[in-house]
Amino acid sequence: MATPPASTPPTPQPGEDGKEIIPGVAIDLVFDGERCIHARHCVLSQPAVFKANVEGPWIDPNAATTEELVTVAHMCPSGAIGYRRHDGGREEAAPPINLVQLRENGPIGFRAELLLDGQPIGYRATLCRCGASKNKPFCDGSHNAIHFQATGEPATKDSQPLAERGGVLHVDPQTDGPLEVTGNLELCAGTGRTFDRVTKTWLCRCGGSANKPYCDGTHRRIGFKSS
Numbered sequence: 001m002a003t004p005p006a007s008t009p010p011t012p013q014p015g016e017d018g019k020e021i022i023p024g025v026a027i028d029l030v031f032d033g034e035r036c037i038h039a040r041h042c043v044l045s046q047p048a049v050f051k052a053n054v055e056g057p058w059i060d061p062n063a064a065t066t067e068e069l070v071t072v073a074h075m076c077p078s079g080a081i082g083y084r085r086h087d088g089g090r091e092e093a094a095p096p097i098n099l100v101q102l103r104e105n106g107p108i109g110f111r112a113e114l115l116l117d118g119q120p121i122g123y124r125a126t127l128c129r130c131g132a133s134k135n136k137p138f139c140d141g142s143h144n145a146i147h148f149q150a151t152g153e154p155a156t157k158d159s160q161p162l163a164e165r166g167g168v169l170h171v172d173p174q175t176d177g178p179l180e181v182t183g184n185l186e187l188c189a190g191t192g193r194t195f196d197r198v199t200k201t202w203l204c205r206c207g208g209s210a211n212k213p214y215c216d217g218t219h220r221r222i223g224f225k226s227s
Helices: 041-045 066-075 218-222
Strands: 020-022 027-031 081-085 099-102 108-111 113-116 124-127 168-173 179-188 194-203
Touching (some): 027 066, 066 081, 113 124
Parallel strands (some): 099 179
Antiparallel strands (some): 099 108, 179 194
8 A cells, every 4th residue: 555645743632651653644643752662663764754854743644554653653662652543453463472682781671561569550661770761660770871781681580381471460569669560471682582480580771780681789889769
């Protein structure tokens, strides 16, 4: 199907929790600027929709097909881009396999039916692991400013395939401590290699662990504060 011709981006409407609703004819896009980590999948794959370096409204849902918009939303690792369909088509669903993917020198990417501190936050999120974010537990890009160093390719651990690979994933940030994660989870390197499989773990978010991505208690020694 041919891409629709260029059009003027519609004016965003206020949504819940500071989100913006960008109305479209067939589908609305939902943008959460506080979750955005500027991964740039959107502006690179759909530049007619996500118009970089412009003043005023910059997202135009009418400049691509519904399928193209759904695809680019699912590519957004942080969950900053969502959508609401008007055609009765399938909405985003939980992935069949719960995943963590490490970004080299960057945050922890989650894909699962996520409950953060008991509250549903969707199926995609990037959480801070450098300790410097001003929007904890979410990443805000501070790892770039502090030149955070953490591999996205940790060594493979000896783990067994999980009996169940999906289901709700509970992520509970501990006060001045790590992320406590409970549920079926495969931990993947940035290249996609599975390096561990767990049903409960504690992931470092102070930036100081010598056993990244896992917590080793360094947060206590360095006086990490989660707020």
